[in-house]
Structures are given as C-alpha cells and as structure tokens.
Amino acid sequence: METSQQKEQFSNAYLQAVTSVAGYSLYKPAVDDDSVDWGIAARGIIGRIRSPRLELQLKSTSRDVMKDNAISYPLKLKNYDDLRMVDFVIPRILIVVLLPDNPDEWVQQSEQELCMRYCGYWLSLRGMPETQNTSAVTVTIPRNNQFTVAALESIMQGIGQGIQP
Amino acid sequence: MKVTVEDAQIIKNIEPQELRDYLQSHGWYEDGQFLDNATIWHKQVAEEGEFEILLPNTKNVRDYILRIREAIETLAASENLSQLEILSNFINNYPNLKLQGFVTQIATPHEYKLSGEITIVCPVFDKLRKIKTELKDHNYILAIKAYQERLPIVCMGDLSKENDIFVLKSPRSFQIDNI
Numbered sequence: 001m002e003t004s005q006q007k008e009q010f011s012n013a014y015l016q017a018v019t020s021v022a023g024y025s026l027y028k029p030a031v032d033d034d035s036v037d038w039g040i041a042a043r044g045i046i047g048r049i050r051s052p053r054l055e056l057q058l059k060s061t062s063r064d065v066m067k068d069n070a071i072s073y074p075l076k077l078k079n080y081d082d083l084r085m086v087d088f089v090i091p092r093i094l095i096v097v098l099l100p101d102n103p104d105e106w107v108q109q110s111e112q113e114l115c116m117r118y119c120g121y122w123l124s125l126r127g128m129p130e131t132q133n134t135s136a137v138t139v140t141i142p143r144n145n146q147f148t149v150a151a152l153e154s155i156m157q158g159i160g161q162g163i164q165p
Numbered sequence: 166m167k168v169t170v171e172d173a174q175i176i177k178n179i180e181p182q183e184l185r186d187y188l189q190s191h192g193w194y195e196d197g198q199f200l201d202n203a204t205i206w207h208k209q210v211a212e213e214g215e216f217e218i219l220l221p222n223t224k225n226v227r228d229y230i231l232r233i234r235e236a237i238e239t240l241a242a243s244e245n246l247s248q249l250e251i252l253s254n255f256i257n258n259y260p261n262l263k264l265q266g267f268v269t270q271i272a273t274p275h276e277y278k279l280s281g282e283i284t285i286v287c288p289v290f291d292k293l294r295k296i297k298t299e300l301k302d303h304n305y306i307l308a309i310k311a312y313q314e315r316l317p318i319v320c321m322g323d324l325s326k327e328n329d330i331f332v333l334k335s336p337r338s339f340q341i342d343n344i
Contacts, residue, residue, distance in 0.1 A: 030234040031173070050196060050205060051217055088228045089203040089221050162200060
C-alpha cells in the first residue's frame with residue numbers, strides 16, 4: 001500500500017475512534033465532493049435541532065507543520081474556497097491529522113492501551129477571506145483546537161443550538 | 166435498452182418547492198429550521214422507524230446537490246422504491262438526455278413536408294415509458310426505417326413532461342443503434 005493511502009486510512013481510523021466514543025455516526029456523502037470526506041450525524045435532540053450534522057474534510061501529514069502555538073497547513077486553493085463559504089446547509093470543517101513519518105510509530109499497543117500518534121486538529125474556515133493565491137493557502141490552526149471527543153461534542157452541541165462552528 | 170442521465174444535472178433541476186410539495190403530500194411533516202439554510206422534515210414509517218430529510222431553502226446553497234441526493238435516497242428507503250422511481254416524480258425538464266429504445270408509432274406525416282411525430286418506448290428512470298418527439302428530413306426517414314425493421318435507435322434531446330406525457334424536445338444525434 002502507498003504511504004499516502006496508509007496515512008489516509010490512519011486518519012480515518014482516528015476520526016472513527018473519536019466519533020465512536022462521542023456516540024455519533026459517520027457517513028460518506030451521497031455525492032462525490034472534493035471537499036467533503038465524511039459527515040458526522042448525532043441522533044436525538046441536541047438543543048433545538050433533532051439531529052445535528054457536521055461535514056468535514058480530512059487531511060493527514062507527517063510534515064513539520066507544527067509551530068509554537070499553531071499548525072500551519074498548506075491547503076489546496078479549491079479546498080480553501082470550498083470550505084470558507086458560508087452558504088452550506090450543513091456546516092463544514094477541516095481536520096488535519098499529524099502523524100510520525102515512520103508508520104511503525106503510528107500505533108503503540110499493549111494489553112492496557114492502544115495509543116495512536118499524534119493528534120488531529122480542527123478548523124472552521126467559514127467566512128475566511130478570498131485570497132489572491134493561485135494554488136494553495138496556508139491555514140493556521142491553533143494547537144488548542146485538538147480534535148478530541150470533548151471538542152467534537154462541543155461542536156455538535158453548538159450546531160444543535162444554532163451556532164455554526 | 167437503457168437511458169443515461171447526468172445525475173447532477175437532474176438534481177440541479179429539482180426545485181425545493183417541488184420537493185416540499187412532495188413531502189407534504191407523502192406524510193412528511195416539517196419539524197423546524199436546520200441552521201440558516203434548510204428545514205428539517207420527519208416521517209414515521211411502520212416497522213422502519215423515523216426518517217429525516219434536510220430540505221434546502223433555496224437552490225443557491227453550495228451543498229444543494231448533496232442534500233437533494235440524500236433526500237432522494239431517504240425517500241427511496243422510506244417508500245421502498247428505487248431512487249430512479251423517486252426521481253421520476255420530479256422530471257419536468259431534463260436537458261441532454263440520451264435515449265435508447267424502439268420506435269413504436271409513427272403518426273400521420275405532415276402533408277407537405279417530410280416530418281412528423283413519432284413515439285419511442287424506452288426505459289426512463291427505471292420504467293418503460295412512451296416518449297413523443299417530432300422529427301424531420303433524414304431523421305424522420307431513419308425513424309420510419311427503424312419502425313419498419315424493428316431496429317433500436319439512440320437519440321439525444323431535452324426531455325420534458327407536459328400533462329403527464331414525456332416529450333423529447335430538440336431531438337439530435339438520432340441514429341439507428343448498431344448493437
């Protein structure tokens with residue numbers, strides 16, 4: 001398997017792990033869309049909305065994108081433009097999963113635990129400005145935007161209250 | 166015999182109001198707003214549970230095709246029909262449709278010109294349907310030959326539904342299909 005495919009599958013597994021623990025279901029969009037890899041759906045009333053939903057683009061990288069307080073990730077211009085728009089029915093976010101260069105280091109497993117390295121970070125590009133760049137835009141994701149179970153729950157609860165991420 | 170349709174093109178042509186009318190007439194109820202750009206619809210189906218659809222307020226939302234595609238999927242599941250059967254309820258005007266079928270009727274030709282109405286039978290959205298179209302000159306002769314020799318034909322055109330009758334407008338690339 002190509003390393004890029006391995007990374008994609010690993011980031012899928014990371015997303016599935018977080019979503020499962022949060023108690024939401026993952027779905028693949030009904031139509032092939034360059035900027036949506038997955039959707040997340042909650043079941044049952046959260047706030048004012050019966051079934052909050054979120055859609056996302058999932059990226060993975062082992063490049064050195066970590067700065068002091070943020071991740072600087074170069075995003076293709078098309079993806080940037082698709083994700084920054086405000087007129088979607090279902091809100092969209094970007095998730096970037098950082099992982100070690102060597103696949104042997106991605107998972108550490110024992111009888112007590114399964115540790116996945118390193119971490120995913122999320123960002124909403126909603127309402128970000130148009131750019132003059134021609135191929136890619138480097139987006140900055142705060143390090144405290146870790147894509148954790150609590151973060152996902154918070155995003156979904158927000159959507160349930162009518163607050164877009 | 167088959168028909169090929171660009172899904173995205175079909176879905177783009179479905180008006181939110183058409184879908185809203187369909188939901189209202191098929192036992193769905195509106196259950197509030199979903200954020201800024203859609204309404205939530207629910208339907209309880211015996212032994213199946215509750216189904217949910219997000220109906221965009223306008224065609225201008227960027228995920229319109231995604232949402233309508235989902236709605237078609239959900240309607241098909243809730244009514245135990247194929248997605249194409251559901252889609253057929255929304256066929257009003259679908260451009261660039263390729264038909265593949267048989268000429269089953271040649272209407273009386275026009276008196277002073279080589280043209281007339283023909284009927285093609287072909288599958289459209291999972292059902293065999295009659296489609297009327299007007300041909301002239303060489304295409305009309307081809308249609309007569311196909312009718313007499315029972316040969317399949319292919320034809321492109323813009324399908325529309327008028328009083329529950331399918332009509333192929335601007336027929337083009339009409340030819341006898343070489344199987």
